[in-house]
Amino acid sequence: xxxxxxxxxxxxxxxxxxxxxxxxxxxxxxxxxxxxxxxxxxxxxxxxxxxxxxxxxxxxxxxxxxxxxxxxxxxxxxxxxxxxxxxxxxxxxxxxxxxxxxxxxxxxxxxxxxxxxxxxxxxxxxxxxxxxxxxxxxxxxxxxxxxxxxxxxxxxxxxxxxxxxxxxxxxxxxxxxxxxxxxxxxxxxxxxxxxxxxxxxxxxxxxxxxxxxxxxxxxxxxxxxxxxxxxxxxxxxxxxxxxxxxxxxxxxxxxxxxxxxxxxxxxxxxxxxxxxxxxxxxxxxxxxxxxxxxxxxxxxxx
Numbered sequence: 001x002x003x004x005x006x007x008x009x010x011x012x013x014x015x016x017x018x019x020x021x022x023x024x025x026x027x028x029x030x031x032x033x034x035x036x037x038x039x040x041x042x043x044x045x046x047x048x049x050x051x052x053x054x055x056x057x058x059x060x061x062x063x064x065x066x067x068x069x070x071x072x073x074x075x076x077x078x079x080x081x082x083x084x085x086x087x088x089x090x091x092x093x094x095x096x097x098x099x100x101x102x103x104x105x106x107x108x109x110x111x112x113x114x115x116x117x118x119x120x121x122x123x124x125x126x127x128x129x130x131x132x133x134x135x136x137x138x139x140x141x142x143x144x145x146x147x148x149x150x151x152x153x154x155x156x157x158x159x160x161x162x163x164x165x166x167x168x169x170x171x172x173x174x175x176x177x178x179x180x181x182x183x184x185x186x187x188x189x190x191x192x193x194x195x196x197x198x199x200x201x202x203x204x205x206x207x208x209x210x211x212x213x214x215x216x217x218x219x220x221x222x223x224x225x226x227x228x229x230x231x232x233x234x235x236x237x238x239x240x241x242x243x244x245x246x247x248x249x250x251x252x253x254x255x256x257x258x259x260x261x262x263x264x265x266x267x268x269x270x271x272x273x274x275x276x277x278x279x280x281x282x283x284x285x286x287x288x289x290x291x292x293x294x295x296x297x298x299x300x301x302x
Contacts, residue, residue, distance in 0.1 A: 084111025
């Protein structure tokens with residue numbers, strides 16, 4: 001895949017220049033994107049692939065900015081995201097009907113998250129799914145309850161975060177202390193030395209890591225299966241399903257009947273039929289995805 005003309009991000013000082021450079025690449029129309037993807041997939045056209053990549057560099061930058069709080073060079077984070085984007089372009093199947101950005105988002109996040117996990121020491125970062133969930137969401141959860149600073153959390157804050165993220169309170173305490181800096185595993189929890197050492201509380205009593213990974217992969221598979229199934233609906237069916245089933249504030253049948261110029265009952269019939277079609281497509285797509293696991297990246301929760 002051609003990359004000679006791709007702009008390079010050199011540290012924080014070069015961020016503004018890099019963002020300016022990538023804005024020069026035009027955003028592709030759906031038909032342009034489809035034809036370029038077909039040319040690359042059927043003829044191994046490297047120029048087509050290069051255009052697909054450069055037109056989505058802004059998406060990578062936007063996602064990468066969400067990971068600036070981990071103390072890693074932003075240039076490296078963006079570069080890893082670009083690697084994920086290239087993998088997505090290589091595996092993208094335009095005939096499935098959805099846009100490259102929808103598919104690539106998974107690969108970009110997976111690549112960045114794997115880089116971050118590799119860059120943190122094993123002392124700071126665990127390996128279970130719950131620990132990964134905490135690692136990538138603890139800062140946001142603390143910010144939402146205004147728990148600022150690197151010190152220990154109050155019991156009520158620990159309880160709130162544990163409930164929100166679906167993890168044990170013990171895990172919240174451990175990850176908060178790990179992210180706050182390295183500590184000796186033999187250090188006492190309290191100054192009086194009566195409460196035991198750190199290492200006494202680091203035993204994972206949760207479910208098997210293998211099972212947790214499987215659950216995470218299944219969640220990713222289902223999301224991708226749904227995206228592919230939605231792409232199989234016609235525009236009117238997709239609009240009605242999104243408006244009635246997927247949006248936080250569902251649109252009424254009356255509003256949709258006015259939008260499409262048909263009766264409320266007709267909108268209801270389309271919704272029922274489209275939902276049945278969607279359910280069957282999700283089952284079919286999920287079976288196909290699970291039969292080809294290399295097609296779906298595994299993401300950390302969140």
